[in-house]
Amino acid sequence: MQKKEWPLWEVFIRSRNGLDHKHCGSVHAPDATMALQVARDVYTRRLEGVSIWVVKASDIVASDPDAKPELFDPAEDKIYRHPTFYQLPDEVNHM
């Protein structure tokens, strides 16, 4: 007998209007409509959100964990890219 697993969907919840959708977990569901419904049932039981996105996990293109050295390490010694490197006039707040 052929056994079929439901695809995995990544769930993103927007907690309030004006905020970003944030990744909060994943669900298994046969299709997009059901994925949205079960995401609602699993992740918004305690008023966590006002909007849900689901994305098929297989549709997410991710960077290779083994490529960390060449992708991210070179930024380590470029601290001048941080805005904090610059002297700001006192009138500029909240940088």
Added chain:
Amino acid sequence: MSEHDITRAEHIEYVLRLADNVLILGQRISEWCGHAPVIEEDLALSNMALDLIGQSRLLLTHAGELEGKGRDEDQLAFLRVERDFRNVTLMEVPNEDFGRTTVRNFLFSAFQVLLWDKLSASTDRALAAIAAKSLKEARYHLNHSAEWVIRLGDGTALSQQKTQAALDYLWPYSAELFADSPVDAAAAAAGIGPAWSALEAEWEALVLPVLAEATLVVPARTPFKSFGKFGRHSEHMGHLLATMQYMQRTYPGAQW
């Protein structure tokens, strides 16, 4: 339309019917907690059970206040005997399998969406407020169960066969929802709520297209009748109540 068109007893009876339907189905669905086919659906069913039990608490409290004998929601839920429950038999028959649970949730949620919508204009203002809150919950229950009915019915050969068997089993019980009674007539005359029989055409318009999309064959109506809402229940009701009530009956007044 006035209060005088309905007796206090009829008013209580109408509210108890609403309350017992959601209480008994809530109890049935809660049996899935920890047993659903997948954890996502386990939560979905538990959520629905909690919605229904929440509705029943409000309705039972309201019924107790109408009665005016000091009975609260707990006394009405846990200390009434089988004959005093007014839920339709459809609510108490066993879950059997995920297909039957899903089809029942679908048939009943469609009915509830129509009923709550009408009840939100009730002359009984407490009931109207409960209806407005519950309508949102019922809409989601209908949505979710309809999506499942379509996927199970128009699914594999096995899921189709099980879902059709569920529909064949449940369909005769659905007739009771629309059976007329003096309580319905009085409630309609007083503007408390619609006679349930008046919802049948709208219910079919909601239910039949989904069943068709699910490739399910709707059984013909038969002379079969059930009488749960008149207090005459199936053999399953006593077992359900034994499970639901034993704690309060063994330890009266227990709280946690």
